[in-house]
Amino acid sequence: MSLGQSRSVVSLPTVENAVAGQLGPSARTPGQRIGRGIDYELFLxxxxxxxxxxxxxxxxxxxxxxxxxxGRIYLMRGxxxxxxxxxxxxxxxxALCLDCRACESACPSGVQYGRLIEPFRAELQEFGLGERWPRWLQALLFQVFPRRRWTWWSLYPVRFFQRVFGLDWWKPLAGMLPNTLRNMLAVLPPLAQRYYRPPAWSPPHGPRRARVAVFLGCVHHVLFPQVNEATVRLLQFQGCEVLVPQRQVCCGALHYHAGHLRAAQQLAQRNVEAFPLDVDAIIVNIAGCGSTLKDYGHVLAGTPCAEQGQAFAAKVRDVHEFLVSLDFYPPGFGLPIQATYHDACHLCHAQQIRQQPRQLLQQIQELKLVPLSESEVCCGAAGSYNLTQPEMAERLGRRKVEQILQTGAQAVFTANTGCLLQIRRYLHEQAPHIWVAHPVEALWVACNGHVPYRGIPVSVPD
Ligand code: SF4
Ligand code: SF4
Known part of the structure; x- marks a missing residue:
């Protein structure tokens, strides 16, 4: 149904009154027409x-x-x-919505909330009505971060200061820095001093079981190169021939979720051209990127690349999903620690992947995986949310850390760049000894027996 056609009006006094009461009478006057890109039936x-x-x-x-x-559905429809x-x-x-999609998992009526908020935000941007961020932040988020090399070089001074003065080098200057910049510096982990350049082709260890292509991400690759390195090596160890297409670019998730549809489509098109389709799977280890890559059919809808986008999306597999389907060879070393797992929103809600990372972690000898209360509640990272909505991001980050501390775990695993940054930031204020890592890091440690993190024991099998 297009805008302007007659629509059924649902009379729901409870929601209407609640929203109207909070908005005040002035909000009941007719407003600006928006929503041409939304399938109106989805509201119903x-x-x-x-x-x-x-x-x-x-x-x-x-x-x-x-x-x-x-309430947000009511507002958008209104x-x-x-x-x-x-x-x-x-x-x-x-704007306060994290686009975490927890509501989709909880909704018994199958409401596709993402299909409402994402095009709605895209139109706000198109009409110049979206969030207004400082120009330097926009340039950083949408020009620098999507380029691995630019991100690497932009962090050169930070790498230098971290090396010379330590991770907290910026704290004496905190009072002089703008809030957003202070938040960015606070969230940064210890940066790798070398740029990891994965080989374009790596052979399988032993007989070949599959041929895969690995997606690296952009900011993720610069901040957590050890995760991509562990992924490539783990896949080789599991008998995969691994390709890393050198012309791949950012998945476009940041642009897409911020409503910059055209920029997201350009990036999607470049990825579709860069990746071969004669592989068993396109592997991604980042929840946020994975859900966007799997959605390329929709991102590219209406463009000349729509069909290629669908073919590409059909090949995308989250690394845990793929390893479980491959029949994972159990690791040979043990990790005698208690650990817990946080569900990244774009893995559990957007991709419905919950059990596979837990199944894999439980294959590590001596690792005791303990449940995390509210594990599916967003940690507040949500792409650039911790920069654009720092107050709510902090509340959710601290809420998550309280739950983690209650588990008594020595390690917390999660499969998304933003979650790794956010959890490490707030957790290490109180418990700097807790290992915050991606599940593939633990799996690779347990496969090769090499421990990259001080204080984490590794046991050698008899
Ligand atoms: S914050 Fe998450 S659960 Fe709440 S409305 Fe937004 S997407 Fe849905
Ligand atoms: S659970 Fe689904 S149907 Fe019920 S209010 Fe939420 S979005 Fe609407």
Missing amino acids: DCVHCGLCTAACPTFLELGTEMDSPR VVDGRIPLDDQVRHHL
Whole structure:
């Protein structure tokens, strides 16, 4: 149904009154028309039952209807209908959404929330009504970060200061720095001093079981090169011939989620051209990138590359998903530690991958995996969210750390760049000894017996 056609109006006094009460009477006047890119039928899937609210991190923290999925769907639909003006208040409630998709997992009616908020944000950007960030931040997020080499060189001074003065070198200057810059510096892990350049081709160890191509990511590759190195080596160890296409680029997730659709499409097109399709799988170890790569059919819809986008997306596998399907060879070394696992939103909610990382970690001898309460609640990283909404990001980061500390774990594993940064930042304020790592790092340590992190024991089999 297109905008302007007649629509069924759901009369739901509870939600309407709650939202209207919080918005005030001025918000009930007709507003700006927006929403041409949204399939209006998707709004109608929401029966306003409210079962999603308890899963929504912002509702858990604030307890307000407009900061719940149901409230946001109501707001977006009201704006599209012209019943609610798109004022700063409405934009703020929508900007506070992490796009974590926990509401999709919780919704019994199958509401595709991502298909509503993402095109809605894209149109806000298109009409110049989106979030207004400083120019330098926009340049950093959308020009520098998507380029691995630019990111590497932009961090050159930070690498130097970390090496000379330590990880907290910036703290004496904190009062003089703008908030956003201070947040960026606080979240950075110890940076690798060398740039890891994976070989374009690596042979399998032993008989070949599969041929795969590995996606590296952009910021991820610069901040966590050891994760990509462990992934390539682990895949070789598991009998895979590994290709790393050298012309691959950023997946476009940052642009897509911020509503910059054209830029996301250009990046998607370059990846579709860079990756061969005569492989068994395109492997990705980053939850956020993985969900965007699997969505290329949709990202590229309406472009000349739409079909190639679908073919590409059909080949994409999260590394855990792939290793379990390959029948993982159990590692030969043990890790006698207690560990826990945090579900990255774009792995558990967007890709429905929950058991596979746990299954793999449980194959490590002597590693005791303990459950993490609220493991599926977002840690507050959410792409660039910790830069654009630092207050809520911090609340969620600290909430996550409380839960982790209660497990008594010596290690916490999670499979997303933002989660690794966010959890390490707040956890290490209280417990710097806890190992924060990607599951493939632990798996590779247990396969080769080499321990990259001080304090983590490794046991040698008899
Ligand atoms: S999104 Fe789903 S769970 Fe939430 S109110 Fe709508 S129908 Fe209910
Ligand atoms: S995507 Fe996450 S933050 Fe946004 S409404 Fe859904 S559960 Fe809440």
